[in-house]
Amino acid sequence: MNRNREREELIRIPIQMNLQYRFPAGVHYERFFRELKEIGRIMGVRCPECERVLVPPRPVCGECFTRTGEWVEVGPKGTVVAHTSIYFPFIDGSTGKARPIPYGAGLIQLDGAYSAINHILEEGDPDKLHIGMRVEAVLKEEREGNIGDILYFKTIEE
Amino acid sequence: MNDNGERMVLAGKVDLPFSYSAGKTASRFFVELRDHQRIMGKRCPGCQRIIVPARLFCKECFVETDEWVEVGPEGTLLTFTVVYRKENHHPIEAPLAYGIIRLDGADTSIVHLLGETDVTKLEHGMRVRALFSEERKGHIMDIECFRPV
Numbered sequence: 001m002n003r004n005r006e007r008e009e010l011i012r013i014p015i016q017m018n019l020q021y022r023f024p025a026g027v028h029y030e031r032f033f034r035e036l037k038e039i040g041r042i043m044g045v046r047c048p049e050c051e052r053v054l055v056p057p058r059p060v061c062g063e064c065f066t067r068t069g070e071w072v073e074v075g076p077k078g079t080v081v082a083h084t085s086i087y088f089p090f091i092d093g094s095t096g097k098a099r100p101i102p103y104g105a106g107l108i109q110l111d112g113a114y115s116a117i118n119h120i121l122e123e124g125d126p127d128k129l130h131i132g133m134r135v136e137a138v139l140k141e142e143r144e145g146n147i148g149d150i151l152y153f154k155t156i157e158e
Numbered sequence: 159m160n161d162n163g164e165r166m167v168l169a170g171k172v173d174l175p176f177s178y179s180a181g182k183t184a185s186r187f188f189v190e191l192r193d194h195q196r197i198m199g200k201r202c203p204g205c206q207r208i209i210v211p212a213r214l215f216c217k218e219c220f221v222e223t224d225e226w227v228e229v230g231p232e233g234t235l236l237t238f239t240v241v242y243r244k245e246n247h248h249p250i251e252a253p254l255a256y257g258i259i260r261l262d263g264a265d266t267s268i269v270h271l272l273g274e275t276d277v278t279k280l281e282h283g284m285r286v287r288a289l290f291s292e293e294r295k296g297h298i299m300d301i302e303c304f305r306p307v
Contacts, residue, residue, distance in 0.1 A: 008182060008185065008186065008189075009185060009189055010179065010180065010181075010182065010185045011179075011180040011184065011185040011188045011189065011296045012177050012178070012179055012180065013177060013178055013179075013180055013188075013297060014175075014176075014177040015174075015175070015176050015177060015178070016173070016174075016175050017173070017174040017175075017176070017247070018171065018172075018173050018174075018246060018247070019171060019172045019173075019174070020169070020170070020171045020246070021169070021170050021171070022167050022168065022169050022170075023167065023168055023170075024165055024166070024167055024168075025165070025166040025167065025168050029166070029168075030165065030166040033166065033168075034166070091172050091173065091174070095171075097173060145166065146168060
């Protein structure tokens with residue numbers, strides 16, 4: 001490049017990509033979200049063979065390959081079985097925006113459930129998070145029938 | 159299922175904001191568009207083709223391009239496609255058309271929006287002209303569209 005010439009302007013191209021998608025909830029998720037929205041309770045299904053309660057509910061037990069049966073209410077209290085503190089602003093799929101950092105997230109085994117669900121924790125401090133800590137689901141006042149109806153899991157003392 | 163027999167459909171979205179550095183050659187291409195409403199290509203000293211938009215290298219000869227050449231603003235519509243589906247990433251409402259345009263003086267073609275026309279009247283080989291935007295930002299959309307001459 002000619003050093004005598006004025007420094008050339010460099011252009012930066014901004015791009016805003018907005019991806020939207022829709023998917024059918026299916027019978028089990030539909031009931032799960034409807035119960036959450038209308039009654040404010042978290043539901044699982046029991047496998048008739050191994051008796052595990054699967055949350056979120058599944059049509060088939062992944063271990064027994066058997067159709068699941070009875071619907072069971074679980075939670076809203078549960079136990080943290082794994083946790084992490086997040087310092088990277090991931091995109092929240094329900095809003096399309098990054099969630100403010102830092103925040104805690106974990107796998108929560110709801111009381112009465114076999115499987116654990118992945119959700120946001122009120123506690124984000126890695127020094128205070130621990131496996132086995134007790135938490136309780138905090139639900140939105142005006143629920144819409146999606147996983148965001150559970151705002152986060154608050155820490156409880158028992 | 160609700161009272162109308164409709165199944166629940168869940169919606170999600172991902173917004174991905176990002177940017178990239180155009181580099182020295184594309185930067186001058188965009189600056190020329192923005193400040194002088196000129197569409198610029200570069201000549202390959204090997205094959206002598208005028209490459210538009212301007213590129214630093216000729217991908218056929220693997221040599222650095224040298225001379226800057228103004229092309230267009232008129233050109234020939236080589237091919238096009240009509241979009242009937244409305245989606246938010248299109249700059250205008252559907253139905254709309256995108257074309258591949260060989261600008262006068264150029265040996266490669268560019269893809270751009272075909273505007274100010276009835277999509278049913280588009281034809282291969284028709285003559286089109288770049289319409290520059292009023293407010294130019296150093297972006298390919300500084301050309302608002304190509305419209306039939």
